[in-house]
Amino acid sequence: MTSLEPAAKWFQSHEWEAFEFQREVWRAYLNGESGLIHAATGTGKTLAAWWGPLLEQIGDAEQSRGALPLRVLWLTPLRALAGDTANALRLPVGDLHLPWTIETRTGDTPSSARARQTRRLPTALVTTPESLSLLLSRDNAAAQFNSLRLVVVDEWHELMGTKRGVLTQLALSRLRGICPRLRTWGLSATIGNLDEATRALLGRRSLTGSRVVRGAEPKTTVVDALIPEVIERFPWAGHLGTQMVRQVAEAIDEGQTSIVFTNTRSQTEIWYQALLAHRPDWAGSIALHHGSLDRKTRDWVEEGLRNATLRCVVATSSLDLGVDFSPVDRVLQIGSPKGIARLLQRAGRSGHQPGAASRVTCVPTHTLELIEVAAARDAMNAGVIESRYPVTRALDVLAQHVVTIAVGEGFRPVELLAEVRSTDAYAELPEDEWQWVLDFVSNGGESLKAYPEYSKVTVDETGRWHVQDRTIARRHRSSIGTIVSDAHIVVQYLRGRRLGSVEESFIARLTPGDRFVFSGIPLEFVRVRDMVAWVRRSSGGKGLIPRWMGSRLPLSGELAASIREKLGEAAKGEYNDPEMLALRPILEVQAKWSRIPSPDEFLIERVKTREGYHLFFYPFEGRLVHEGLAALFAWRIARLAPISFSMSSNDYGFELLSPDEASLDEALAAGLLDAENLVDDIPASLNATEMARRQFREIARVAGLVFPGYPRSGKTARQLQASSGLFFDVFSRYDPANMLLSQAHREVLERQLERTRLGHTLLRLSKVKVVVRDPKRTPPLAFPLLIDRTREKISSEKLVDRVKRMQRALERAAGKSA
């Protein structure tokens, strides 16, 4: 048995003491086991995973001279974290003079280092799931990985609920195919379903056990809020924007070093500007950080946080993860916290000083968000935490993986299927879906005759499947991954450095001379050339703020349930928290004009405005469930008589808006809330919206139908560009059995609309009391829905009739302006 002594000594030399959970992991690792370590950030998970292989090395150090071959692969979800992680790993290796090389490999790695790594990988490699897939697409993958002993998957909770998690599972299955005794350790924040997380990481047939280790106890966490000084009773004043900037600045002043978290990149730019405008003397001591900024800028900001030279950084989730910034003693959250785990994670970025608690102060951007703060605190105190659900049966990711292996060493279908089925994601992959994926990559689909010129993967005389065409191989490598984003354009000074990137669609709206703010700097747009937006510094003044596409995070089900309870208290006149007391005037208007729903009521409001007839529904179940319910309800009402609806949803409820009055009473009588017939009604309502068409965007990208341009791709590549929407239309018409289409529908149902939650919600709603109100004006709860302009539509009118209606509206508007 290898001694743990060297680790204990090293900890002592740094005046630390090893935690018992760390010793447990080391013993388990040395014993050949795999597992998952869960704890809050900054509690020593990295060293728990890292010292196992180091102890193993010290145990047989006598035999080794010179740099060792690849032993450890360290996967990190953000390439920005790779450098910090590698530095943390180097510390003990340097102290102990071990003959280990530690390097990173990400999209940012210079080509010289890549070339060296292509010849020989370091002893420990820190990389991302995408870069690992790229390594697996090389024809010497087995030789490069056969000395591997350990894979560590960092921040597994971030990866596991996404298609990147599936990509990781598939890559792990290939590595286990190369090295059957490979050990895997996952590092995760504490989540609600650790068993599932462990199974997704280790697969269904782990030969190395599956131990779940709980890390050090979390610090105590304080959640509070900045309460707006004046709360207007009228809802249209509820939108706070950056009005809270003075109070935020005061909070920053109280601390030494602060992180101000926002929910979107645009919000980061907006709040950075607002803080600077409020405190011009802070120029140079505050900064901003988000994923679209140039790497160098981000490094500089992180360094400033680490050595406390910055007073405050405004950031997105780009600073959620990674090594600690110990000087940070204050964290603010702008806008809805969205979930309990997320709020805890952000709070955990503060309070690393001995004896300090973690504290997060929420700043509402809309007064109703104060409910969420009180609800999150209640849930946290009750020990409620969200689960993350792994993605399963994603055929797009599987198709990508199959081509990746075919580009590299090639495969025999029987062997590859066994590997694929060893993962949790594809453990129940049906034979026909596997066959379809093989057909898809070899002859394009089920009907051989329909795809005559097609060739991608070919079978050689020994029965091995390969990609022969080098152009196809190169294009596949350039599009490995599951992260879908619009084409990005680099923003760069005319003579000087790169600032970062923005979406092409934003730049397309600009004309030369337009001003916009990016990276906190006012810029003037000069021109676009070669995928670069050339800019010069603008002489002050306000400009546009770019908006980046990105999925809006929904409220978690756990937090939603807590919000219903808080409203229930308010309905009974109980106001106990500072946040609820502050909200009281608004909730009293809601009660007077309409009603505050209790947990055993389902509130529906009917309001008529200039825009048309509004129906507001408040299930308080989170935006995703509401989108599904909105489509379902609209479809069920439209079935009774021809009508067109536009729909908007938020975390509290949803709105159906129609030019003519919809008969709610008739619809309720006809079973609007029925939890029966969902199997038929949900897909039907879905077809009536464009949700599946939009979901296809990601699938088309992952499955390799649509690929991002790459440098020097030239005109031939441009001839192969088509939008995912066009693919969706062409498949729907000419190849309706295409399984990627059914996947799009399944994903909308299961991931986007959370079908299970939708069913539960309907069951709940069918049991509670329906309360219909007809307020004369828009009540406070409805207001955020009213101003939301991202809408779905559903219609039982003919297209021509709808267009004629719009045509008449145009004419009326013209008549007025003439």
Add this chain to the structure above:
Amino acid sequence: MNESDGDLEIAIRGERIALLPERAMLWIKHRTLLIADPHFGKAATFRAGGIPVPGGTTGNTITRINSLVSRTSATRLVFLGDLLHAKEGRSTGLFDEIATWRTENAALEIILVRGNHDKRAGDPPGELNIECVDAPAVMLPFVLAHYPGSHPNGYVFAGHVHPGVRLYGSGGLRERLPCFVFGPDHAILPAFGDFTGFAPFDPDEGTDVYAVAGDAIIALGPRRRTPPAG
């Protein structure tokens, strides 16, 4: 011509022009059918590049041309550029399919005004009997071209941009539809091909836009700038 309820007749430079919901246009006096951007062989180009696009788009595009020609009794057919998508899409299968139709319509005069894709893809085979000319081709009072723009010799009919229009109605309703765009000195036709799609197009002030709404053409009148924000 068998008129369809969905057709819409307008007058340009004193000539009667019918806009057809099949995304084509008829110059009535000369029985000349105008079609922009069919992009034949686009699906095949994708397949050759390893991207699986189902077959059938070519066949359907030909079927649509065929029924248009018989419904309008056209004697001449002009393609306003981008007949072929790319060199890689020039397959014998494609040309056989077109040739079969061509022999059944041997009397029809067919002209291709070359577009940017045709320059690289090359002209169609001679046996298809398609006269290929560079833009602009003058047929007074009109000028036939691929790229939109004005021309001193006449009113220009062009393609290239695959125009689409966004419509906004009361109650937050929205539609995206392919469209015809008529300006003071030139018009742009929607893309005809089955695997082409369309892109939002921001027309100049005062241009007339005609939306293709299923099986009908709907005049949207002169455009003003900017739809409602959001």
